[in-house]
Amino acid sequence: MNSLAKCASPTRWARWLALAAAAALLVSACGGGGSDNAADDCEPGETDGDLAFYNWADYIDEELLLAFEEETGVSIDYTVYESNEQMLSQVESEAAIYDLVVPSDYMVALMIEEELLLPLNYDALPNFSNIDDAWDNPPFDPEHRYHVAYQWGTTGIGMTYDALDAIGGESSWAVIFDADTAAQVPGGISMLDDAPEAVSAALKYLGYSITETIESGNEDAIREAGALLKATNDRLVKYDSVTYGDDLVNGEVDVAHGWSGGFAQAFFETDAYETHVYTIPVEGGVRWVDTMAIPHNADNVCSAHAMINYLLDAENGAALTNYTYYGSPNEAATPFILDEILEDPGIYPPPDVYERLELIPQMGDLGLIVQDMLTEAKS
Secondary structure (H helix, E strand, O other): OOOHHOOHOOOOOOOHHHHHHHHHHHHHHHHHHHHHHHHOOOOOOOOOOOOOEEEOOOOOOHHHHHHHHHHHOOOOOOOEEEEHHHHHHHHHHHHOOEEEOOOOOOHHHHHHOOEEEEEOOOOHHHHHHHOOHOOOOOOOOOOOOOOOOEEEEEEEEEHHHHHHHOOOOOOOOOHHOOOHHHOOOOOOEEEEOOOOHHHHHHHHHHHOHHHHHOOOOHHHHHHHHHHHHHHHHHHEEEEOOOOOHHHHHHHOOEEEEHHHHHHHHHHHHOOOOOOEEEOOOOEEEEEEEEEEEEEEEOOOOHHHHHHHHHHHHHHHHHHHHHHHHEEEEEHHHHHHHHHHHHHHOOOOOHHHHOOOOOOOOOOHHHHHHHHHHHHHOOO
């Protein structure tokens, strides 16, 4: 455990120990996801083989991976995906076996439901005490058995200031979904190639709550959002979940639907803050947290715990955020995070903006319909 973790308040430390004990009892009672409950015997920092790490594209500083390899002697087989659904398909099919994955909030709930995740051994994760209270026991994993928060952020619209001025100076989903408003934009428009995100954006423009729509099983609202996506398709340059930030600063588009850190990273690398801005539309947007989790069939469970604990270290957690430009759930990392990140309202939104954001719930039976809506819109 690093020095900052040792300085946690007695109340917080006691609460964490209670959580760890409860998690251990639950794992013991309910059984683990791997053979012989391998996670139970892992010690802090212990490794049991090379690590197959499956993560989002451009979502970790390679120096952190190299440092972990040098410190532990473990080799990392690092591969990337572009959507939660792509990751889920790979884990379900067992086309490859992964030791560590990074699912988003709603995907954690689905993977728990499908028994695809291994309960964590918190005794092997002493740096878990560094996680901010705000991320304790979230609705997608209420007993906090299967995940640890990795990075968090929001989904909104990046655009040039010229485009923002052209639509009246206030960000709105209308710049994508309303033909007359979109026609005022001097350049092209792109959207994320991600069905839950695309449908959620359309729902917000139509005036629906994402949470209420999904939790109530409102299929009609989902199909209405799908019809809006289809009507929008012809004026889009592309659907893209990887290069949207670069496309914006390079001038391929003037408006892009995307994730906060992707824009912040692109703006920083090209010194584009004077010409480009990331916004949360007036109608609201999505907030999310990506997590670290271990697939039920992982080969090297202790190595996975060692990597999770390594990334939960205060300085390593800060290095992660200083690379990704997303928000950190690691409270102990805060003193080491760049001021330009901590002070950026696009990364850490003020309270009045934060209130307009919603998590995407686990979609259950609506999930396939949501996926179909994007597929049909692009066809």
